[in-house]
Amino acid sequence: MIVDRDSQHGDNRQRNDNVGFVSLYLASVCNDREEDIFFNRRGVSFELSARAGDYEKYCNATNCDFLKKKPLPSFGWQQFELRATFLGALTSDEDPITLKLKIKSPDISLSMLSTPTALADSVASTFLGNKEHGDVIFRLGTRELHAHRGFLSARSEYFSALFNSGMRETRDLTADDRMVVTVTDFSYDEFFVMMRYLHTGSLNFLAGPDVSAASLFKISDKYNVQGLRDAMEDCIVDNMDVGNVVATLFDFAHRFPTLRQTCLDFIAEHFDEVRKTGLIEKVEWSVENYRDYAELMNEIVKIAPDSVVHKV
Structure with missing residues (x-):
């Protein structure tokens, strides 16, 4: 997820909240540091939601294929929601922005690919x-x-x-x-x-x-x-x-x-x-x-x- 609370962008220019967007992506990575072990994930469906205060935005994608290539594959939304909408829903700087993700895959069990419990x-x-x-x-x-x-x-x-x-x-x-x-x-x-x-x-x-x-x-x-x-x-x-x-x-x-x-x-x-x-x-x-x-x-x-x- 790409979103920051600061008013300054990477090049120190003022960002306009009305045109700045939050981006959300799900990326598939290798399972080892040497990038030798990679599992293709075919037909993956996922639901992404982000919540700030009382505001929640939801999107879903179906039948996505994460196949090994350079750069590593990702699916998501470059313009998921206006940045100002999320920041405006927060009542203080300490309020969290919460992400929820649900993944369904017909291939290898995703629990086996994740970090051990x-x-x-x-x-x-x-x-x-x-x-x-x-x-x-x-x-x-x-x-x-x-x-x-x-x-x-x-x-x-x-x-x-x-x-x-x-x-x-x-x-x-x-x-x-x-x-x-x-x-x-x-x-x-x-x-x-x-x-x-x-x-x-x-x-x-x-x-x-x-x-x-x-x-x-x-x-x-x-x-x-x-x-x-x-x-x-x-x-x-x-x-x-x-x-x-x-x-x-x-x-x-x-x-x-x-x-x-x-x-x-x-x-x-x-x-x-x-x-x-x-x-x-x-x-x-x-x-x-x-x-x-x-x-x-x-x-x-x-x-x-x-x-x-x-x-x-």
């Missing part, structure tokens, strides 16, 4: 990273993360099976009988963000360490954290473009049937644009990936337009 934060602080309440220690390189087996077992079938399976990696115990689990295939930051999601149910990563949607997809697939996995897959698809689809496909997506097909479909639809980037030719082959990459290249040839195949 106070209760969720309390749960996380009690059971995650708390040595006093923890009875399992995850070791990742030189760092450790304390957690509670009972909580994780209730939240995840994977961890429930892990803690009760008697697997070798869970047999190590500390002197005070805390279970020790060694994690070698993911970083501490990736593991911590996944664990925080399990504790809070929130996809808001602004306050956490910097991680990518791809890394969260892979770790949530490994540990069968379905909600996080599905959200990260949606995020990867939402942000797919001609500049990253080749890397996405060859780096990891080819191991996941649905995501693999999505990448191939995107390449087929934008074949000329993808080909002109030269990224397909720059794929790095190795003995380890040769069989998989050869199969992918064969699939790409199959979806290429006939004119391109004939040129080759």
Whole structure:
């Protein structure tokens, strides 16, 4: 919301209240500081109202699509109401101007995208990273993360099976009988963000360490954290473009049937644009990936337009 009580504008010229307007906008932003994790919001409806004293102004918008682009998308009203109308309804400088917002979205739950609730934060602080309440220690390189087996077992079938399976990696115990689990295939930051999601149910990563949607997809697939996995897959698809689809496909997506097909479909639809980037030719082959990459290249040839195949 853009409104000020001062009579001076940014360039120190007097503002005429009769022509100055209040602007209200709803903007969609990324869910992390590196602006890697963004969820498209399609078909969003929202109601905005502003109240000053006894005066209230209301507007609504329906079927808005918040899709990733630069600048980030927003919807609203540049001339929501005359500034003088709001300021004239106030009886003193201490009177508030109150905003109310209602959002409806058919896509991913907006509550998952918001900041964790106070209760969720309390749960996380009690059971995650708390040595006093923890009875399992995850070791990742030189760092450790304390957690509670009972909580994780209730939240995840994977961890429930892990803690009760008697697997070798869970047999190590500390002197005070805390279970020790060694994690070698993911970083501490990736593991911590996944664990925080399990504790809070929130996809808001602004306050956490910097991680990518791809890394969260892979770790949530490994540990069968379905909600996080599905959200990260949606995020990867939402942000797919001609500049990253080749890397996405060859780096990891080819191991996941649905995501693999999505990448191939995107390449087929934008074949000329993808080909002109030269990224397909720059794929790095190795003995380890040769069989998989050869199969992918064969699939790409199959979806290429006939004119391109004939040129080759």
